[in-house]
Amino acid sequence: MRYYRTVGAGGPRLVARAGADAYDLTAVRPNVTAFEDLAYVANVSDRTVDEVASDLIDATETIAVPEETAVGVPTLVDEVWAAGVTYEISEQAREAESGMPEMYLDVYGAERPEVFFKATWDRVVGPGDAVGVRGDSEWNVPEPELGIVLYEGDIVGYTVGNDVSSRSIEGQNPLYLPQAKVYDRCCSLGPCVATPDAVGDPHDLTMTMTVERDGETVYEGETSTGEMVRTCEELVSYLRRHNTVPESAVLLTGTSLVPEEGFTLTPADEIHIDIENIGGLTNDVTTV
Known part of the structure; x- marks a missing residue:
């Protein structure tokens, strides 16, 4: 369901x-x-x-x-975490933006994944609400991702997530990652929580994203979660290691839909992300 x-x-x-x-x-x-x-x-x-x-x-x-555009955040999530460099194209994009590209290649092929804190409840928006881009960043991108919904650390469902990121800030220095990732309206979730029976194999789902600007499509892409080099269970296991996960949490699993270098979100853009068997998440953009 x-x-x-x-x-x-x-x-x-x-x-x-x-x-x-x-x-x-x-x-x-x-x-x-x-x-x-x-x-x-x-x-x-x-x-x-x-x-x-x-x-x-x-x-x-x-x-x-x-209506999927008229519902709220589907889960009263305490914390949102995210995994990075889980797709080859994501590793390539992070290398391209960084002055220390070798570190991303090391993570992509390493046993331990990159797992980082993304948002608290009050930084998350739902369908139809505006995601934020930082006013001090010149290069801002959406990152469509499969979200794993956890309850007491166990996988109970999946949702659609947008891990909005300030690539110009992160690219300056990897130590700036928290500022590039964690800020007001930095994450959207929705439109629902789909249980494992409804989703089927989470590693074989079609994911699409479009960005509309002034009535025109300025980005369009499609991929599959089958391109992810790590499993959902593996990512959850690393999140839980020596870490007390709150009652309700979401773990975003990384993206392989990366707009070309030079693309940046602008206020009033409309982002639509769809993941097979879950639904569509639509947000416009505002500056925070």
Whole structure:
């Protein structure tokens, strides 16, 4: 199933979608307003999230399927982390921007992946909201990524993520990576959390991204998560090593859709990212 968090006059609601049908789970249990509420029950009862949701679906009726551009951040994530240099083209792009290119080649072929902190909840935006580019960066790019949704450190679903990055800052010196990655509106997630049964093989999903500017397409690309050199389980294992992962977390898995050198996001651009079996994430751009 896929789970959407809607926010309206009546407060947040959790909607489950199974195929062409959608169900308002909050109408059955008013205290179930977020994906984490289902994940908690699943965790303590040793069941899957979909099994818990099925109990509620049996007690409600179908509703209209939520518009993917009109829903909120699907998970009340405590922390967002990210992995880098997991695709060959990403390694090549990081080498091209850096004055120390050899370090990225070393990471791409190393046993230990690059894992870094990306965002707290208040730095994350959802579908239809604006992602940010730093006012002190001249080269800013979107990075479409498969996001692994974790609950108590276990994989419970997947989402679409945009790891917006300031490549001019990172390229000056690798030690500037936190400033290039962590700032207001630096990350978007959505439109839903899709459970493992809905996604299938996370290492065989088509991913596309387009960037529209003044009604014209200025970037368009397509790839597959099959190009990723590491598995989701491997990346999660390194995130959890000697590190207390909060109750709810998302780990972004890297990108292989890298706009050509010289491309930079500008305010009012519209970014659309789609990952097979999950959905589409759309955001415009603002300067922060």
